[in-house]
Amino acid sequence: MPAYLMEEMVLEGQREVKELFEFVKDNAETMDAYSIEKTIFSRIMAIGLAAMKGYFAEKGTGDIGDVLQLEDGTTLKKEKRLLEKNYFSVFGKLAVPRACYRSNCIDGVMPLDAQAGLPERSYSYLLQEWMDVLSIRDSFLEGSVTLGKLLGCGLSASRFEVVGRESAGSYDEFYKNKEAPIPESEGEIHTIGFDGKGVPVIKSEAAKIQSRLGKGEKRQKTKEAIVGVSYSIDPKVRTPEEVAENLVYPENARAKREAAKKKGVKSPPQTRAKNPRRIASLKRSKEEVMKEIITDAKKRTPHSKRPLVAVMDGALSLWTLLTSLLEGMNWVGILDIIHVTEYLWKVGNALYGENTDEGKKWVYDHLLAIVQGRVGRVIGGLKQVLNKRKLKKSQHKALQDAISYFENHRQWMRYDDYLAAGYPIGSGVVESTCGHTVKSRMEGTGRRWSIKGAESILLLRSVYTSNDWDTYWHAHRKLEQKRLYDSRVLQALRCSDDYFVKKAA
Numbered sequence: 156m157p158a159y160l161m162e163e164m165v166l167e168g169q170r171e172v173k174e175l176f177e178f179v180k181d182n183a184e185t186m187d188a189y190s191i192e193k194t195i196f197s198r199i200m201a202i203g204l205a206a207m208k209g210y211f212a213e214k215g216t217g218d219i220g221d222v223l224q225l226e227d228g229t230t231l232k233k234e235k236r237l238l239e240k241n242y243f244s245v246f247g248k249l250a251v252p253r254a255c256y257r258s259n260c261i262d263g264v265m266p267l268d269a270q271a272g273l274p275e276r277s278y279s280y281l282l283q284e285w286m287d288v289l290s291i292r293d294s295f296l297e298g299s300v301t302l303g304k305l306l307g308c309g310l311s312a313s314r315f316e317v318v319g320r321e322s323a324g325s326y327d328e329f330y331k332n333k334e335a336p337i338p339e340s341e342g343e344i345h346t347i348g349f350d351g352k353g354v355p356v357i358k359s360e361a362a363k364i365q366s367r368l369g370k371g372e373k374r375q376k377t378k379e380a381i382v383g384v385s386y387s388i389d390p391k392v393r394t395p396e397e398v399a400e401n402l403v404y405p406e407n408a409r410a411k412r413e414a415a416k417k418k419g420v421k422s423p424p425q426t427r428a429k430n431p432r433r434i435a436s437l438k439r440s441k442e443e444v445m446k447e448i449i450t451d452a453k454k455r456t457p458h459s460k461r462p463l464v465a466v467m468d469g470a471l472s473l474w475t476l477l478t479s480l481l482e483g484m485n486w487v488g489i490l491d492i493i494h495v496t497e498y499l500w501k502v503g504n505a506l507y508g509e510n511t512d513e514g515k516k517w518v519y520d521h522l523l524a525i526v527q528g529r530v531g532r533v534i535g536g537l538k539q540v541l542n543k544r545k546l547k548k549s550q551h552k553a554l555q556d557a558i559s560y561f562e563n564h565r566q567w568m569r570y571d572d573y574l575a576a577g578y579p580i581g582s583g584v585v586e587s588t589c590g591h592t593v594k595s596r597m598e599g600t601g602r603r604w605s606i607k608g609a610e611s612i613l614l615l616r617s618v619y620t621s622n623d624w625d626t627y628w629h630a631h632r633k634l635e636q637k638r639l640y641d642s643r644v645l646q647a648l649r650c651s652d653d654y655f656v657k658k659a660a
Contacts, residue, residue: 390577
């Protein structure tokens, strides 16, 4: 095909603009706003496509002479004909004419690819990014329908999955080189947390998880994704009474805040997680995820003497592994207070019935004792009830479960110290990460995942929910360009090593 000419593309664009306004003028009286707006949008897309052709006209075909001399002395000769590359932009599809240099022993080299920073695939980087943004929020099919509706392009759902897998390939390199947030943007306390969330997998993957079933066992349909968070937060000192009332009598706590507000008393500002780093992975081990989050925490507190705070639920396997990985470090482990409260509710409901005043008061009294630092007394009282009262089977189980839970986690239940220091005592950040990073995308009617497919989406969602999307995509393009057009090619094309850095700036 012949090369584009800027003059022709300018005329094409001007013609499109003129026809657009003539259309509006001629049809304003007879057409409603919806129809006019829809047509305007499609015509603007045509103007954008003409502008893209104008870009390639101005960029040229990559012709750098009759021969291309490689660093190793190999000489490539320019072919007479121009080779086309299909380029799917957000404005539509166009063919890009490129000069090609070739020898008998080396595949063709197209200088324009490096000069214009073209992606390996025919989809433009902007189109790929939009595909990924849709993929991490909705199903691949829904993403395909949405993009088709907006841009009028026919991209199959399978292409969204392929592009997503490739985009996730820069994850490790990005976070390895990512700079820590500036100290002024951080809170005084650094917190980490970990949890697990099941992801529904396809039958072939489920068979690998549990290849042999025992008698009465059902085939496992999910694989656990390991979730980790790293964030900083400002201290918030609270009293045990405030915590217990908020958790057991939230309506009373709310009424007190409203009354204080009417009297002009300002409520203390809410503490929020600052610079949260989230990761969810199906392929990485618990240890790998923990090490990645711990590395992030160390990077963000390199010279800090304050302890690292870890808030988690009661999964003893996670606590054991975390303890071994943090050996020698100054850290504080905190058992999530919500899970503690849930165990107390199970006992209170078993002893006094559901939603009774007696049961609620029992839960409040025992929770208050726990957050006041009297965990041992609470355990002792539960054991007395267990041994001295005649109990139903359900009551006995609720008491025994609570006793075991508190005894196993007692070392992470020094809530009086935590509250006085202003530490967080709830694992809400990691719990919410399980929800909006994993559950909201991975679960849904008919959704079943391969391990590879799920992993790429989880990593991209980790980037997105860590508020790193824009910087990630900038880094991803640079890494892709480096992979596609290394220093040898740049030198042969007479480009400096920082060519792509300059272009991306």
